[in-house]
Amino acid sequence: MNHDDFAVEPVExxxxxxPEGEHILWQGRPNWWALTCDALNLFWVAGYFVLLAVWRFATLVDQVGFASAFAASWPFLIMGLIVCAMLSIVGYAQARATVYTITNRRIAMRTGAALTVTLNLPFTQIGDATLKTHRNGTGTIALDLLGTTRLSYLVCWPHARPWVLRRTQPALRCIPDAEQVARLFSEAAEARVNTPQIQRRTPHMAVAAE
Structure with a gap:
C-alpha cells in the first residue's frame, strides 16, 4: 500500500x-544527483579512495609485483564504492523529503529526511539573494537574512550556502531551472516589498498606510 509520510500537510x-491573499507561485525539489555531488561532495570522496588505491598500488608494485599490488589496492576501491553508494542514498532521501515553496509573500522550506523542519522566510526578512548555476542547468539560490534573524547551520544543512558558518544563509540547493526560479522570486519579492502595508493601530485611530 502506498503511504505518504507527509499526508498530514494540508498543502504539500x-x-x-x-492565509487569504497568499498564493503559491512555485514549488520544487532539489535534483537528487546534483545535491549528492554538490552538497555531499561525491566526486571528491570517490577521488579520495581512488587516490588511496593508486598510492597503495604504486608503493607495492616494485616489491611484490603487479598482481599482488593490484590485489592489495582493490579493497580501497570497494570501500569507495560502498561509501559513494551510501552518499547517493542520503542525497536521494534528502531531495525526496525536501519541498521548496515560493509564494507571493515568502519562501518556505520543508526539509529533513529523518527530522522534518519547515522554515518560513518572509520576503521582508530577506536582505539579499545570490544565484550560483551549474553546467547541468541546476543552481542554488542562497538567502541573506536581515537584522537579528539567526539560523543554525546544522539545522539547515544541506540546504544552506556552503562554508558560510558565521551567518547561516538558507538556500534552495540544486534546483532545476534555477535562473527562471530566481527571476520569479526576484519579481515576487520586489512586488511584496514595494506594496504598502496597512496596519490598524487602535480601535479609535484611522487606518494608516506604512
Missing amino acids: GLPERP
Missing part, C-alpha cells in the same frame, strides 16, 4: 494552508 510543503 507547508504546515498550514496559505
